[in-house]
Amino acid sequence: MTALTADRDRTDDRAAPLGAPGRDDGWSAGRTVLWVSVAVAIAAPLVAALDPAVPGRTLLALAFVLMVPGVPLAALLRVPNTLLSASLAVGLSISVLLLTSAAQVLAGWWHPTVTAASVGLLSVVTAAVALERIPGSGAGVPATLAAGGVAVRRWVQRAGRADAVGTPDRSRLATWTRPASPALLLCAAASWWVATRQVDLDDAGALGVIGVVGLPYVVALVLVAVVGAVQLTRRTLDGPVLAATAVVLTVVVYGFSNVADGQAGVSVGWLHVGFSRFITEHQASFVGLDARAYWPSFFAAGAVLVRLAGVGDASTFLSLAPVFYNLAAIAPLLVIARCITRSRRLAWASVFVYLGGNWFQQDYFSPQATALLLYLVVIAVLLWMLSRAGTPPTAGSWWTRAWLAARRRPALPPGVTPRRSAAWELALLVLAMAVVVSHQLTPVTLVFALLTFTVSGHTQYRRLWLVVSLFFLAWFVYGATDYWVGHLGTVLGDLGNPGGNLDTAVGSRVSGDPTYQVMQNLRMGWSLLYGLAAVAGWWTIRHRREALPVAGLAIGSGALVLLGSYGGEVVLRVFVFAAPVLAPLAVLAVRRVAAPLLRRPGRLRLVAVAAALLVLGLGVTTTRGVNVAFERVTDDDLAAAGAVYDRIQPGDVVGTLAATGALGREHVGEWLPLDMSEAGCGREALACALVEQPEFIVVGRTQDVVGQLTADRPAGWTTEVADALVERGLYQVIYQGADATALQLVDQEG
Amino acid sequence: MVDALAGWVGVTVFVLAGLLALGLEARDQVLRAGPARDVVPERRRSPVLGWLLVVLVVAALAAVAVRFAVYLG
Known part of the structure; x- marks a missing residue:
């Protein structure tokens, strides 16, 4: 049996957690990370309080968000799996930030620095307790820090240990690929950087980003694919190099457009910046202005982060948000994939497949991206427990088995005490509560997932779904009253209408320019292929005990279609939630289909895997970047918005011909948007402007492209509208750039 | 009473x-x-609490219905 076709890896979960016994390096690493968390917990609030202009303050604030108080809490939880422990540390830190931020907004007591200091103090105390419980060498902080570098490296290495039975031979890692792989990855990063400097996204049309990426980008992907293939096919997995490969792939694919453009794309992300700014300025949520105001925790957390980092607004975090969210997902994804595939090698392959299929563009600076990360951590914990604990078998007719399965309670993982298991459940509840107060849709998927585990009898936490359901329902019914009072018909109207919801989600996305239609169909085909491969992969594990909950997780995500169209995005959301499960299942299918090829040693196997990785990289580049021509935000978009902000008065109306750009960045609630498209206004854009006479009109390249691609408009149609308005003397130009123009109603100045 | 059920009672x-x-x-x-728990759980020591939970959940759902009716009715 060769490496890629090896089904089992019996070296699983030997990695030490933060503070697990039995491994000196594990202890040292745990102590090191705890000490670092203590330093961050003290420094970040202190710097925020003193407010000095020091370099690295933004990184310190990000470290606070990701480590405090999650690291000491995870250490106390003592989950005997390094990746899971790290995932919990990050997830708990983010959850505490979300919950405390929401509490400040709801209580009308907005003191982010004081709250951060309190959380930091709690974290320090928790870390002290954790350090007390972790046996140390007594060598003190310097020795601990010195050991940390080596230990952390070993942690990562363990995550990628061999599929071979028994303890891997470390000498096998010392081959030519060890120095060559990082060198190639550096070359890939350099080539990618060249690509970002050379590309001109102005030329991206119906083909999207794939039409303009250029040779250096392809070279970068080829190099990443080669390194990935070498690492995936070698006898002994090299965890650090695989992790580095995944990191470089993530940066290459998910950072390209934003880095190339110099500004973050997706206008909704800029609106989220505006929401955070509103909370900073008003110390309250934007109730009455947007439905998202009733799930304010993400935006409040963004405002806290802005305060800690000492930056102007949350736009600092926009550009690299997709890279961050996808990188942060790797650890829980590895755990999930490991549980489904029962192989570390296939788990790493699943990560690459996930990264190659995540075209959905839901990883911008947003509540859903954050909630998805927390969702992944919860699922990873439950699947890991399932894979480690014994489950009583059931017998009899199908309904007898179903009844017994629903009533059974699996054993605890070996070495886990009931009290520790209860503490884990509490941690999961904290994660779930953070999800509930952050996003509307993710809690529903989470409840489906928890219910799946309960009904199939694969979780200790049999009432967790009920507690989360009650909290979600209470939040919706009592916390978001003003929202559903005005929208209940909309909320409930789509219930149980999957056909209509699918039509809204899919049909509305396939229209306009023929090439653009082909690209949209390519997206759906890419996902369909993904889904079909996953179904085939599930068939190969249908007799395993994890088959039922895994199927439940995928079906539960799909059940969102029953609930509503969600603004035409429900299919996207279904895939977003299902992808972490679909990826490992798809890998299992590919492994089965390509087994004859993968069993053949030598270059053919290597080339096949490299080609597959390259196809994935190019595939996600293509599908993800289809809309880049109008989803991007240019410097001129920002400048035009700035010109409007300089003149805007409360109550003014700002018209746009399509919902692009960055107008939402500031003054949320002070101005009224006017959709001047035919669909939004009921008449042609020019006629709409003449009738409605908004105080400001912003047009630009991205709006122009929307019309060209989705409504067969000629190039320059937005400019024609603007020119006509200026020629009539009705509007004057207050900003004009190559990519955007801002107009102001002349009468207003007169 | 209905208002209370739609509000603080709920x-x-x-x-x-x-x-x-x-x-x-x-x-x-x-x-x-x-x-060691590898078997179907034995009978709960206090099934009353389980039934009480069922009643409370049903009551919570009823409170939701009442709140919807009050605010939308």
Whole structure:
């Protein structure tokens, strides 16, 4: 049996957690990370309080968000799996930030620095307790820090240990690929950087980003694919190099457009910046202005982060948000994939497949991206427990088995005490509560997932779904009253209408320019292929005990279609939630289909895997970047918005011909948007402007492209509208750039 | 009465249901779960609490219906 076709890896979960016994390096690493968390917990609030202009303050604030108080809490939880422990540390830190931020907004007591200091103090105390419980060498902080570098490296290495039975031979890692792989990855990063400097996204049309990426980008992907293939096919997995490969792939694919453009794309992300700014300025949520105001925790957390980092607004975090969210997902994804595939090698392959299929563009600076990360951590914990604990078998007719399965309670993982298991459940509840107060849709998927585990009898936490359901329902019914009072018909109207919801989600996305239609169909085909491969992969594990909950997780995500169209995005959301499960299942299918090829040693196997990785990289580049021509935000978009902000008065109306750009960045609630498209206004854009006479009109390249691609408009149609308005003397130009123009109603100045 | 059920009574029911569910869960985790537990659980020591939870959950759902009716009616 060769490496890629090896089904089992019996070296699983030997990695030490933060503070697990039995491994000196594990202890040292745990102590090191705890000490670092203590330093961050003290420094970040202190710097925020003193407010000095020091370099690295933004990184310190990000470290606070990701480590405090999650690291000491995870250490106390003592989950005997390094990746899971790290995932919990990050997830708990983010959850505490979300919950405390929401509490400040709801209580009308907005003191982010004081709250951060309190959380930091709690974290320090928790870390002290954790350090007390972790046996140390007594060598003190310097020795601990010195050991940390080596230990952390070993942690990562363990995550990628061999599929071979028994303890891997470390000498096998010392081959030519060890120095060559990082060198190639550096070359890939350099080539990618060249690509970002050379590309001109102005030329991206119906083909999207794939039409303009250029040779250096392809070279970068080829190099990443080669390194990935070498690492995936070698006898002994090299965890650090695989992790580095995944990191470089993530940066290459998910950072390209934003880095190339110099500004973050997706206008909704800029609106989220505006929401955070509103909370900073008003110390309250934007109730009455947007439905998202009733799930304010993400935006409040963004405002806290802005305060800690000492930056102007949350736009600092926009550009690299997709890279961050996808990188942060790797650890829980590895755990999930490991549980489904029962192989570390296939788990790493699943990560690459996930990264190659995540075209959905839901990883911008947003509540859903954050909630998805927390969702992944919860699922990873439950699947890991399932894979480690014994489950009583059931017998009899199908309904007898179903009844017994629903009533059974699996054993605890070996070495886990009931009290520790209860503490884990509490941690999961904290994660779930953070999800509930952050996003509307993710809690529903989470409840489906928890219910799946309960009904199939694969979780200790049999009432967790009920507690989360009650909290979600209470939040919706009592916390978001003003929202559903005005929208209940909309909320409930789509219930149980999957056909209509699918039509809204899919049909509305396939229209306009023929090439653009082909690209949209390519997206759906890419996902369909993904889904079909996953179904085939599930068939190969249908007799395993994890088959039922895994199927439940995928079906539960799909059940969102029953609930509503969600603004035409429900299919996207279904895939977003299902992808972490679909990826490992798809890998299992590919492994089965390509087994004859993968069993053949030598270059053919290597080339096949490299080609597959390259196809994935190019595939996600293509599908993800289809809309880049109008989803991007240019410097001129920002400048035009700035010109409007300089003149805007409360109550003014700002018209746009399509919902692009960055107008939402500031003054949320002070101005009224006017959709001047035919669909939004009921008449042609020019006629709409003449009738409605908004105080400001912003047009630009991205709006122009929307019309060209989705409504067969000629190039320059937005400019024609603007020119006509200026020629009539009705509007004057207050900003004009190559990519955007801002107009102001002349009468207003007169 | 209807207004109260749509308001603070409903919230109270939700809180009670959530707390009871958490309490039962904690009891099961700390007192009953364990590495050796490989069989279908035995009968609960106090089925009354389980039924009380069912009643509270039903009451919570009723409170939701009442709140919708009051605010939208």
